[in-house]
Amino acid sequence: MTRDPVQDPNAPRIPDDDPETDRLLAGVGRFSPQRGFEDRVVGRVRVPPPHWVRSLRDQVRGLTSGVTGWTVLATFSLATAAAWASVAVVGARYTTEIGAVWSQGGRQLVRVLRQDVLERLFPVLASVGTGIGEWLRSVVGLDMQTAAIGYGAVILVCAVALRWLTAEPHKTRGPVDAAS
Amino acid sequence: MTGGWDLAAASDQQIVAWAQDGAELAFRELVRRYQRPVFSLIYRMVRDRETAEDLAQETFIKVLNAIDSYRPEHKFSSWIFKIANNAAIDHLRRRDPDLLSLDGAPDAVSADRQEATSLQVRDLGESPLDELQARELGSHIETAIARLRPEYRACIMLRHVEGRAYEEIAAILDLPLGTVKTYIHRARAELRDMLGSLRD
Numbered sequence: 483m484t485r486d487p488v489q490d491p492n493a494p495r496i497p498d499d500d501p502e503t504d505r506l507l508a509g510v511g512r513f514s515p516q517r518g519f520e521d522r523v524v525g526r527v528r529v530p531p532p533h534w535v536r537s538l539r540d541q542v543r544g545l546t547s548g549v550t551g552w553t554v555l556a557t558f559s560l561a562t563a564a565a566w567a568s569v570a571v572v573g574a575r576y577t578t579e580i581g582a583v584w585s586q587g588g589r590q591l592v593r594v595l596r597q598d599v600l601e602r603l604f605p606v607l608a609s610v611g612t613g614i615g616e617w618l619r620s621v622v623g624l625d626m627q628t629a630a631i632g633y634g635a636v637i638l639v640c641a642v643a644l645r646w647l648t649a650e651p652h653k654t655r656g657p658v659d660a661a662s
Numbered sequence: 663m664t665g666g667w668d669l670a671a672a673s674d675q676q677i678v679a680w681a682q683d684g685a686e687l688a689f690r691e692l693v694r695r696y697q698r699p700v701f702s703l704i705y706r707m708v709r710d711r712e713t714a715e716d717l718a719q720e721t722f723i724k725v726l727n728a729i730d731s732y733r734p735e736h737k738f739s740s741w742i743f744k745i746a747n748n749a750a751i752d753h754l755r756r757r758d759p760d761l762l763s764l765d766g767a768p769d770a771v772s773a774d775r776q777e778a779t780s781l782q783v784r785d786l787g788e789s790p791l792d793e794l795q796a797r798e799l800g801s802h803i804e805t806a807i808a809r810l811r812p813e814y815r816a817c818i819m820l821r822h823v824e825g826r827a828y829e830e831i832a833a834i835l836d837l838p839l840g841t842v843k844t845y846i847h848r849a850r851a852e853l854r855d856m857l858g859s860l861r862d
Contacts, residue, residue, distance in 0.1 A: 502854070504822075506803045506857060507818070507823075507853075510803055511702075511823070512698040512701075513705050515697055515698075515714075515715050519701075519718070520693045520694060523719055523723060523726070524693060527722075528727055529684055529689060530729075532683055532685075
């Protein structure tokens with residue numbers, strides 16, 4: 483409740499009961515600022531983005547809050563492993579179909595690409611790639627499907643292990659935090 | 663393009679809602695609506711056109727940048743007039759430290775006590791004014807208004823130029839309703855006296 487300490491006994495019940503002063507005050511008008519005032523003000527105001535933009539931004543912030551480098555690495559590793567596993571599963575299930583497509587034109591296309599692009603434009607890169615492939619085959623001694631699954635699994639295990647090893651312990655909300 | 667909005671017919675609350683949604687046109691409409699009332703109030707308080715323009719600009723920037731914090735249960739006009747009045751009073755205090763006691767002692771709880779413990783503003787009618795200001799503010803009534811104490815001046819402007827209700831003036835100036843009524847009554851009495859002598 484607002485305190486109202488002033489009760490002036492001389493104050494009239496209706497203060498605006500003096501016609502002469504009212505007439506003079508009625509002639510008091512407003513002034514205008516210099517031309518361009520509106521532009522000068524609006525030019526210095528931060529107009530907020532539309533509501534839907536702010537809403538979208540809040541949602542993205544909510545999704546990404548707490549994201550660390552290791553989270554990104556773990557996600558990337560999981561996605562890579564999933565991709566490799568999918569390729570391996572699809573390859574194993576549809577070997578005949580893929581082989582048919584491959585024999586009908588895929589092999590030809592790859593040969594053309596290799597000869598016209600890789601071997602002409604990037605001979606060094608092509609030879610390095612071939613060397614790595616041969617080395618991998620000689621060392622691992624596995625077919626490509628198994629190697630791909632193993633590669634994905636290793637990445638996933640490494641990422642999870644790193645995330646677990648580097649995760650900060652959960653903070654307990656103590657009385658000082660709660661008070662603030 | 664207003665997207666089907668009728669800016670001129672919309673209420674302040676509706677315009678503010680559009681501004682909160684990021685519509686620059688709504689910001690412009692708020693400036694258009696209030697630039698003259700805000701500038702006039704400040705100009706009559708500080709009596710310097712350039713300063714008044716700077717303070718009015720500051721007022722708008724402060725209000726519009728904080729538009730998200732505006733709550734529709736309050737009147738937008740009260741909010742912007744309050745910030746404008748505070749800007750003018752702060753400027754007067756910075757310019758003349760004697761005006762620190764303009765509102766009277768902090769413990770003054772009545773108009774009489776506030777008046778007794780505050781300093782009178784110097785006679786602004788004797789200040790050199792440039793030609794434009796002399797023309798604008800030089801009429802008898804403007805001279806008389808300029809001689810009022812700043813809080814009386816603000817009350818008179820809000821009541822008689824802006825047509826605000828006593829309750830709204832009390833909210834704008836953070837004063838009890840009775841104090842506002844008393845200030846207006848005394849301001850009108852002073853104006854009557856001054857105008858009588860000025861006409862003579």
